[in-house]
Amino acid sequence: MGQIPVGLQMYTLRKESEQDFVGTLEKVASLGYQGVEFAGYYGLSADELKDVLHKLGLQAASSHVPLTVLEKELDQTIDYQKKIGSNHIVCPFLPPERRSKEDYYNLINILNKAGQKCAEEGITFSYHNHDFELHPFDDGQKPLELLLKETNPDWVKAELDVYWLTKAGEDPVEWMKRYQNRTPLVHLKDMTTDDEKFFAELGTGGVNLDGVIAQGDDSNVEWWIVEQDQSRRTPLESIETSINYLKNKLVSAR
Numbered sequence: 001m002g003q004i005p006v007g008l009q010m011y012t013l014r015k016e017s018e019q020d021f022v023g024t025l026e027k028v029a030s031l032g033y034q035g036v037e038f039a040g041y042y043g044l045s046a047d048e049l050k051d052v053l054h055k056l057g058l059q060a061a062s063s064h065v066p067l068t069v070l071e072k073e074l075d076q077t078i079d080y081q082k083k084i085g086s087n088h089i090v091c092p093f094l095p096p097e098r099r100s101k102e103d104y105y106n107l108i109n110i111l112n113k114a115g116q117k118c119a120e121e122g123i124t125f126s127y128h129n130h131d132f133e134l135h136p137f138d139d140g141q142k143p144l145e146l147l148l149k150e151t152n153p154d155w156v157k158a159e160l161d162v163y164w165l166t167k168a169g170e171d172p173v174e175w176m177k178r179y180q181n182r183t184p185l186v187h188l189k190d191m192t193t194d195d196e197k198f199f200a201e202l203g204t205g206g207v208n209l210d211g212v213i214a215q216g217d218d219s220n221v222e223w224w225i226v227e228q229d230q231s232r233r234t235p236l237e238s239i240e241t242s243i244n245y246l247k248n249k250l251v252s253a254r
Contacts, residue, residue, distance in 0.1 A: 162189055
């Protein structure tokens, strides 16, 4: 594939992972994904997971870590990442009860604190968006813009999710350009072109994936991360369709 490696956000296969985490990782590797972004470790110690990844030839691209864990167990989280060879920690989601304007201003300090600690330990820290961070406050400012404006760019990066940006009426390519060199991880997703705007396999919807992929090198993207929150096929069929699309797209772009 292309120079930027492709990982899978394991939340896509959460049900499969609950039944057989190691077996699910084996299937991900067999499809040609180069790494994985974790959303839990299903009881495996860092040493156990490191051994599994080594045997499968997978890299630990990143880990999504809940905000409450970042607030209370950041040192342990960083230690786990180091052991499995992951250089990225991502705050994945802001709970509904923490989305007031005051909450976002409080979040700035929380993200800066976590990001500074991660940076000191050689880990890149990012915030992952949904569409609700694009809904403006009363003054017209968008929460995601606020977070990226007020956090230290050396400590806090953005894991832009192109599906949620598109669903919110934003242009993901423009966001990548606006925050040049601050988007080391990008979530690749597609969206159906009907009114439902449902999650779609890559290359089957209307998200400007060509533009996003073309911008990758200029924005110094380190990982493309495939995620499909929900699927009308089996999740394994969906991720196979998506990786096959990327194999063709990234090879042809070289």
